[in-house]
Amino acid sequence: xxxxxxxxxxxxxxxxxxxxxxxxxxxxxxxxxxxxxxxxxxxxxxxxxxxxxxxxxxxxxxxxxxxxxxxxxxxxxxxxxxxxxxxxxxxxxxxxxxxxxxxxxxxxxxxxxx
Amino acid sequence: xxxxxxxxxxxxxxxxxxxxxxxxxxxxxxxxxxxxxxxxxxxxxxxxxxxxxxxxxxxxxxxxxxxxxxxxxxxxxxxxxxxxxxxxxxxxxxxxxxxxxxxxxxxxxxxxxx
Numbered sequence: 001x002x003x004x005x006x007x008x009x010x011x012x013x014x015x016x017x018x019x020x021x022x023x024x025x026x027x028x029x030x031x032x033x034x035x036x037x038x039x040x041x042x043x044x045x046x047x048x049x050x051x052x053x054x055x056x057x058x059x060x061x062x063x064x065x066x067x068x069x070x071x072x073x074x075x076x077x078x079x080x081x082x083x084x085x086x087x088x089x090x091x092x093x094x095x096x097x098x099x100x101x102x103x104x105x106x107x108x109x110x111x112x113x114x
Numbered sequence: 115x116x117x118x119x120x121x122x123x124x125x126x127x128x129x130x131x132x133x134x135x136x137x138x139x140x141x142x143x144x145x146x147x148x149x150x151x152x153x154x155x156x157x158x159x160x161x162x163x164x165x166x167x168x169x170x171x172x173x174x175x176x177x178x179x180x181x182x183x184x185x186x187x188x189x190x191x192x193x194x195x196x197x198x199x200x201x202x203x204x205x206x207x208x209x210x211x212x213x214x215x216x217x218x219x220x221x222x223x224x225x226x227x228x
Contacts, residue, residue, distance in 0.1 A: 032213055033214055037219075039155075042221075043221060043224075044219065044221050044222070045204060045206075045219035045222075046219075047216055047217075047218075050216060089155055091157065095213040096213050097212070097213040097214070098212075098213060101159070102147070102159055102217065104157040104158070106155070106156055107155045107157075
């Protein structure tokens with residue numbers, strides 16, 4: 001069975017600083033996809049970044065980047081130059097290549113402090 | 115234009131009632147999902163529909179019945195509501211039922227059962 005673990009229930013960061021959110025997963029699949037979703041207080045789930053397991057290069061989207069360590073089954077999210085609007089719950093998610101399942105972690109609540 | 119919309123956003127009802135939540139996507143996607151997010155923010159997939167066929171039915175009570183009149187709509191009907199059904203329900207859609215396909219979420223419906 002696939003599991004996704006986020007070991008940091010809450011984190012805070014000063015505005016303009018950098019923060020890293022951790023995510024580990026467990027799977028026997030060889031090909032799969034990993035995602036980070038953001039859920040601000042508005043409740044809307046927004047895709048932040050995605051990574052394909054067969055790609056060694058870490059995905060990057062503007063201030064958001066991932067550190068994907070396939071052997072360690074680790075998929076952390078780095079937010080650079082944190083902004084107040086980054087305050088949200090962040091969910092790590094996993095989907096096997098077959099696509100018939102989608103697993104979320106328990107989330108990390110990030111607060112950006114002015 | 116809203117990609118994935120849900121109505122209503124808030125639903126307050128008495129135990130034992132029957133209620134429906136509607137979902138529509140205008141992305142031309144073939145797959146739609148329903149998720150439940152509990153009070154601890156844990157997200158779990160309930161159903162997915164691919165081209166109007168039920169693909170996943172997790173261990174969800176049969177009081178919950180998804181109905182898809184066409185591939186742009188996936189409604190969730192709940193019979194005999196119970197206190198434990200209180201949660202936020204998210205609809206989502208993706209191009210197809212593949213791990214590579216990003217899911218796009220609706221704004222969520224907060225259901226409160228009294």
